[in-house]
Amino acid sequence: GNSVTQMEGPVTLSEEAFLTINCTYTATGYPSLFWYVQYPGEGLQLLLKATKADDKGSNKGFEATYRKETTSFHLEKGSVQVSDSAVYFCALSIGNQGGKLIFGQGTELSVKP
Amino acid sequence: NAGVTQTPKFQVLKTGQSMTLQCAQDMNHEYMSWYRQDPGMGLRLIHYSVGAGITDQGEVPNGYNVSRSTTEDFPLRLLSAAPSQTSVYFCASSSTGTADTEAFFGQGTRLTVV
Numbered sequence: 001g002n003s004v005t006q007m008e009g010p011v012t013l014s015e016e017a018f019l020t021i022n023c024t025y026t027a028t029g030y031p032s033l034f035w036y037v038q039y040p041g042e043g044l045q046l047l048l049k050a051t052k053a054d055d056k057g058s059n060k061g062f063e064a065t066y067r068k069e070t071t072s073f074h075l076e077k078g079s080v081q082v083s084d085s086a087v088y089f090c091a092l093s094i095g096n097q098g099g100k101l102i103f104g105q106g107t108e109l110s111v112k113p
Numbered sequence: 114n115a116g117v118t119q120t121p122k123f124q125v126l127k128t129g130q131s132m133t134l135q136c137a138q139d140m141n142h143e144y145m146s147w148y149r150q151d152p153g154m155g156l157r158l159i160h161y162s163v164g165a166g167i168t169d170q171g172e173v174p175n176g177y178n179v180s181r182s183t184t185e186d187f188p189l190r191l192l193s194a195a196p197s198q199t200s201v202y203f204c205a206s207s208s209t210g211t212a213d214t215e216a217f218f219g220q221g222t223r224l225t226v227v
Binding site: 094 | 144157171207209211212219
């Protein structure tokens with residue numbers, strides 16, 4: 001079946017630290033991969049995406065590269081800010097399935113000043 | 114820019130009560146979905162719709178009903194609430210059904226069943 005596994009949280013970092021959140025997937029087809037972010041009290045919003053192998057998605061200083069050989073899509077940021085505190089979800093979508101998403105467990109990030 | 118609007122934001126139900134969670138979008142999106150968010154489990158798909166009059170089950174459909182009479186609205190009905198349905202519910206919409214499409218989410222409904 002199709003599934004997404006991401007590193008467990010919570011993750012606590014100091015401001016300006018380097019961030020990595022690991023995400024691996026299992027898929028029967030050729031998925032598109034996403035990172036969604038949920039700020040406190042809000043719904044999810046798209047952070048970045050990649051649709052084919054070796055694509056790099058990037059937004060707001062965050063990056064993730066679609067690695068087909070390791071079935072991974074790790075999220076990175078070189079210097080986190082307090083405003084990056086949120087829950088991050090890795091997700092995949094396959095084929096023409098009505099935009100259905102399969103999510104990982106979510107990783108809560110807390111950045112301290 | 115309303116986007117996806119969910120009501121209510123918070124709700125407390127007694128076991129056995131019924132209620133409807135409302136979801137409306139103003140982006141003319143054909144595809145709409147309901148997810149529930151539980152600690153340590155991410156979001157799981159309950160039901161989805163690919164257009165008015167067309168719905169189908171997701172991963173965890175038991176205890177929930179949906180209908181889609183208009184493009185804009187996609188209500189989720191709990192027929193007889195159970196404590197296991199305590200969760201945060203998110204409605205989402207997307208413009209296409211392709212794998213690379215972005216989903217737009219509402220702010221969620223936090224439901225507690227006592």
